Structures are given as structure tokens and as C-alpha cells.
Amino acid sequence: DTAVSQTPKYLVTQMGNDKSIKCEQNLGHDTMYWYKQDSKKFLKIMFSYNNKELIINETVPNRFSPKSPDKAHLNLHINSLELGDSAVYFCASTLAGSYEQYFGPGTRLTVT
Amino acid sequence: AQSVTQLGSHVSVSEGALVLLRCNYSSSVPPYLFWYVQYPNQGLQLLLKYTTGATLVKGINGFEAEFKKSETSFHLTKPSAHMSDAAEYFCAVSGAANTGNQFYFGTGTSLTVIP
Numbered sequence: 001d002t003a004v005s006q007t008p009k010y011l012v013t014q015m016g017n018d019k020s021i022k023c024e025q026n027l028g029h030d031t032m033y034w035y036k037q038d039s040k041k042f043l044k045i046m047f048s049y050n051n052k053e054l055i056i057n058e059t060v061p062n063r064f065s066p067k068s069p070d071k072a073h074l075n076l077h078i079n080s081l082e083l084g085d086s087a088v089y090f091c092a093s094t095l096a097g098s099y100e101q102y103f104g105p106g107t108r109l110t111v112t
Numbered sequence: 113a114q115s116v117t118q119l120g121s122h123v124s125v126s127e128g129a130l131v132l133l134r135c136n137y138s139s140s141v142p143p144y145l146f147w148y149v150q151y152p153n154q155g156l157q158l159l160l161k162y163t164t165g166a167t168l169v170k171g172i173n174g175f176e177a178e179f180k181k182s183e184t185s186f187h188l189t190k191p192s193a194h195m196s197d198a199a200e201y202f203c204a205v206s207g208a209a210n211t212g213n214q215f216y217f218g219t220g221t222s223l224t225v226i227p
Binding site: 004033040041042045048099100101104105106 | 144146150156157158161200217219220222
């Protein structure tokens with residue numbers, strides 16, 4: 001069983017479009033994250049949700065909007081895509097107090 | 113505030129040689145330290161972690177790391193490199209729950225194993 005899953009795995013789209021990435025975890029965790037990994041492999045946290053409540057919101061353009069319908073899901077919607085949004089986006093989850101994060105396989109977003 | 117520095121963005125070793133990947137951290141609270149590995153086109157997989165207790169921690173695939181508070185280091189080692197160890201390695205630090213269990217990752221070290 002996949003612990004943290006993301007869909008889609010690959011996403012190719014044009015500038016100006018709006019797209020969503022979905023994440024689901026079946027680990028019973030209560031905290032979920034979105035990370036962006038750029039072409040140089042640098043990992044930067046974007047958002048964190050705990051029990052559907054936003055607790056970390058790093059400086060990212062407001063074109064990015066996370067949504068957590070329940071503890072097991074955290075989606076990322078991106079409006080008006082730009083070339084610089086091309087990256088691999090990782091979802092992760094953890095149980096508060098465990099300090100260990102489990103990562104999804106990533107979504108490679110390419111904006112043309 | 114917390115941060116991680118990984119010395120050496122690229123490390124090459126011969127198959128069978130010692131692997132040493134360096135990680136130094138700064139943290140204003142007792143740190144929790146992690147090493148993750150990322151194989152090409154895959155997500156991050158936990159290799160090992162230090163939270164409390166024994167400072168020498170053993171992980172998967174023969175890797176281990178030692179927490180040295182006096183040196184603020186958490187270097188990753190493996191006695192004998194295998195070709196399958198070629199990957200990107202990330203060191204990370206996490207602090208207290210009031211940071212939302214936020215991880216701070218290093219910039220990564222790409223390990224190449226030469227046959």
C-alpha cells in the first residue's frame with residue numbers, strides 16, 4: 001500500500017493555465033506539507049497543514065493555494081502558471097511529535 | 113532558528129571505499145536530525161534519524177551517522193560503497209513542535225560511485 005501518494009506524477013502545461021496537484025496519505029498522520037524542489041535539487045517548504053489548519057505558510061506567490069479537505073488529503077492549486085513554477089513538488093506527512101516526515105513520489109511540473 | 117550546511121555538493125568514491133557525507137547544523141533548540149536519500153526520479157526515503165539517546169545511529173542499507181553536539185555535526189558514513197548507493201543525499205534538522213515540525217533541509221550531496 002502506498003503511504004503517501006500524489007497525482008499526477010507528471011504535469012506539462014502552458015503558461016497562464018491553472019492546475020492542481022493532489023496528495024493523499026493513508027498513515028493516519030495529522031500534519032501534511034508541500035515542498036518545492038528546484039532544478040538544483042534544493043528543497044523548500046511551501047505550506048504545512050495540521051488537522052486541516054494552515055500552520056506554515058512560507059513566502060510563496062499567492063497564485064499557490066493549498067486546500068486540505070480532511071486530514072488525509074492536501075491539494076495544491078496553482079493559478080496563472082509561470083515558467084519559474086517548473087519544479088518537482090513533493091507532498092509529505094507526519095504525526096505531530098514524531099518528527100519524521102514521509103514523502104510522496106513527487107509531481108514533476110513543466111510549464112512551457 | 114535552524115539551518116543545515118552540507119559540505120560538498122558532489123562526492124565521488126570508488127566502489128568498496130568509505131562513504132563520508134558531511135552535515136553541520138545550527139539550532140536554537142535540541143535538534144532532531146535526519147538523513148534522507150533520493151534516487152533518480154523518486155521521492156525522499158528516510159535513511160536514519162537522531163532524536164534522543166545513543167548518538168551513533170544506524171540506518172538502512174548499511175549507513176550510519178553520529179550526532180556530535182560539540183561539533184554541531186551529523187555526518188553520514190558507510191564503510192563500503194556499492195553502485196546502488198549512487199543518489200542524492202539530504203541532511204535535515206527539525207526542532208520543536210511549535211515550529212510545526214518544520215524541516216530545514218541542506219542543499220543536498222550527489223554521491224557518485226565509480227566502478
